[in-house]
Amino acid sequence: MNFKHLHYFWVTAKAGGVMRAGEQLHTTPQTLSGQIKLLEDWLGRKLFRKSGRQLELTEDGRLALGYADQIFTLGAELETTLRQARGGQRVLDFRVGVADSVAKSVAYRLLEPALSVNEPVRLICSEGKFPDLLAQLALHRLDLVIADEPMSRRVSVKAFNHPLGSTAMSFFCAPALKSRLQGAFPGCLNDMPMLIQGASASVRQQLEGWLTRHQIHPRVIGEFDDGALMTAFGREGRGVFMAPTVLEAETVAQFGVEVIGRTNELVEEFFAVSVERRITHPCVVAITDAARGQLFSA
Numbered sequence: 001m002n003f004k005h006l007h008y009f010w011v012t013a014k015a016g017g018v019m020r021a022g023e024q025l026h027t028t029p030q031t032l033s034g035q036i037k038l039l040e041d042w043l044g045r046k047l048f049r050k051s052g053r054q055l056e057l058t059e060d061g062r063l064a065l066g067y068a069d070q071i072f073t074l075g076a077e078l079e080t081t082l083r084q085a086r087g088g089q090r091v092l093d094f095r096v097g098v099a100d101s102v103a104k105s106v107a108y109r110l111l112e113p114a115l116s117v118n119e120p121v122r123l124i125c126s127e128g129k130f131p132d133l134l135a136q137l138a139l140h141r142l143d144l145v146i147a148d149e150p151m152s153r154r155v156s157v158k159a160f161n162h163p164l165g166s167t168a169m170s171f172f173c174a175p176a177l178k179s180r181l182q183g184a185f186p187g188c189l190n191d192m193p194m195l196i197q198g199a200s201a202s203v204r205q206q207l208e209g210w211l212t213r214h215q216i217h218p219r220v221i222g223e224f225d226d227g228a229l230m231t232a233f234g235r236e237g238r239g240v241f242m243a244p245t246v247l248e249a250e251t252v253a254q255f256g257v258e259v260i261g262r263t264n265e266l267v268e269e270f271f272a273v274s275v276e277r278r279i280t281h282p283c284v285v286a287i288t289d290a291a292r293g294q295l296f297s298a
Contacts, residue, residue, distance in 0.1 A: 097133035103227035113290035114283035165296020174237035185261025193239035198225035
C-alpha cells in the first residue's frame, strides 16, 4: 500500500472535502482526487461518493478511515516517543479502559495516583462496555481495565483480576426533596421518586433484591448508565439516588445534596484487570497501592 495515498484519503475524510484538504496539504484538489483514485483502484473499493456538491464516505470508506486513524495516530506516537528518547526524557504511555458502569468520580480517584509516579506519564483513557475493553486488553491495546466486576472465567482472555476494594452505598437527595420524606430510612423511600443505575451496573441487581427484601416500593423515574447524569438529575431534586459511601463527603460538598441513609447490604466492588499476574507496571502498582491503602482502606 502507498501510505502517501492513504494519508491523502485520511486528511480529505477528516477535512470534509478535497478543497479544504488541499489547503491543509498545500496541494491542488485535482492532485488529491487523483491520489485517492489510485488508492481506490488498489483496494478495489470506492471510498467516497458524491452527495450533491459534497463528498461523503461509503461504508468501505468509513471502515478504511477507522484503520487510517489508528495508523496515523500510532505514527505520531512513534515520532513523539523517539524524539523524547533522543532528548533524554521518555514519557510512559499508560492506556486504561474504564467500564462505563464505573462512576466517573470513582474512576478519577482510582486513576489519579498513576500521574504521581517517578517518571513522566501520559494517561490515555477510554470508556466502553466491559467485554469490549477486555478484547482490547487481549490485543495489548490497553495496559489495564478498571471495572465494577471481575473478569469471568468463561471469558477466553488471558488476563488476571486484581481486587482494588469495595464500598457500601449511601442514598442522597436534594434538601427540598428530603423535607418530603416520611419515617426512618429505608422505609422513607416508599413512593418517593428514585433515580437508579442502568442494568449493566453490578450494584443494580443488588438494589432490586434489597428493595424487595425490605418491601420498599419507590417510583423509579429514571435509569442511567452515566452516573454523572444521574447525579445531575438528583442535584436538581428529581429523585433520590445512590452513590458509593467512600465518596459520600465529596458528593455532598460538590452537589449540595444530603445523605438520607446508608447500607452495608449493598456493596460495590472494583477490580483492575491486566495481562500481568504479578503487577509490575509502575502506574498499575500506584493505582492498586493507593486503592487498597487509602481509598478503600476503611
